[in-house]
Amino acid sequence: MTLLATSAVLLCQAAGLLLLHTWLTDQVDGRLSRFQPVAQLAQDVAGGRLAAGEGGTNNGLPSDYRVYFYDSGGHRLARSLRDDEGGAGPRLPRSESELGLRNGRPATFAATDGGSTWRVIAWPGTDGTRVVVALPLKEVDEATTRMLWFSLAVGVAVAAGVVLFGSLVVRVGLRPLAGVERTARRIADDESELWVPDRHVVTEVGHLGRALNTMLDRLRTALHRAEASEQRLRHFLADAGHELRTPLTSLQGFAELLVQEPEMSTERRHEAQQLIVRNAERMSRLVDSLSQLAKLGDVPATRWQPVDLLSLAADSVAAVAVQYPDRSIGLGALADTDGEPREAELDVVDALGDPHQLTQILFNLLTNACVHTPPGTHVRVRVGTLRIRPNGQGTDGEGRTSANPPLAPGTPVCAVEVADDGTGLTASDARCVFERFYRAGSARRAAAGSGLGLAIAASAAEANGGRLELDTRPGSGCTFRLLLPHRPTAASPRSSPPLKEFHR
Structure with a gap:
């Protein structure tokens, strides 16, 4: 900055x-060009009426002029006007x-x-x-010299000012950068939660x-995700090992029993x-569930086709009702009017998705409702269409x-709800x-299965571009909503199944 500023000055x-210098020299040239008595002086000198050097100041010449003559032979005369003053x-x-x-x-x-x-200047x-x-150019040279010294003084002053003031400005301007450097060093020393100051935006x-x-x-987000993923993986491996240990121990024990006691009764x-x-x-079943979770997490559903959710729900209700004949499972319609769901007439609800994965989601939700609720709990399945509203479903x-x-x-x-009037969560x-291997309630832990059903259902819902959510409060039951x-489909309208309730 100093070199650039000094060079510019x-x-x-x-x-x-x-x-x-050019302007002052032009002024002198103008004075020379405007000097007119030259021809008359030359005639006086040539005719002998005025000898060179005579007349002093009475010959009409300004005091700073010098006039010289060359004769017709090209020789300069020895004496010239004003030259006698030395x-x-x-x-x-x-x-x-x-x-x-x-x-x-x-x-x-x-x-x-x-x-x-x-x-x-010469004239004929x-x-x-x-x-x-x-x-003479004495005044011009003096003015130029004074200006030169003045310029040098100004240049030195400007250079010194640029050095001092520029250094101060640069230091002040780079002070935030020094703060960034200090913060970066602290972050490098494992103070990872610090932020770089960015007030000077x-x-x-x-x-x-x-x-x-x-x-x-x-x-930080990537590190937290990696840590959380690593933690979940450790928990997952620990839970999977725990879940596999029990059947493996049983298998090993009964197999050893058969080998050690060949005379065992029939x-x-x-x-x-x-x-x-x-x-x-x-x-x-546990290994199949883990394999399915891994596949759902890696590859989304690709076999999307039009699916009638009402027929799918009816088939799932029928299949679960056979396994749990003592349960009352109802099938109805879900309508959305001004954001408030209400019962309505059954109608076809066409959606796009993988039929196998959607069937598994509904089957897991219904099985979960039948297994984890007290006897006599009523389960309701409702199918319809909604529009997502702020703070509403979805x-x-x-x-x-x-x-x-x-x-x-x-x-x-397109929505499918599986609700029960049980004790809730x-x-x-x-x-x-929705976590893997999680079972709610220690009293039912032994009969609660592997704890992978809802995790599989949530992964399958995301693979189909949807969402599986739970609304629950203690004493208010649970409502799982897919x-x-x-998405518009080209499926032709089908009649709704007449199925209303499945119970023994």
């Missing part, structure tokens, strides 16, 4: 000096051929005493003579701080074989949990109900 001063004058050659002047065009000559230069005289008029340092904060935020041998088969089936709100992201307000959806159980974004 010196360049401007040099241009000013050149302009000043002092310096232009250093003119003796011969006109060496003069090198064109008539009416000024030129600069050195002084006889080595001082200031002279400005000289009578009878082949030439008259040379000279003016209009400067490059402010933009740098904001960019670093954005990068740090994304890095009845006991048959009982041991049945227990081995049941534990093997349990292990097989969004995160109080008393509502989901493992899937919320849907945008205004989105039309506490807030802590509801928050964890929401699928409505």
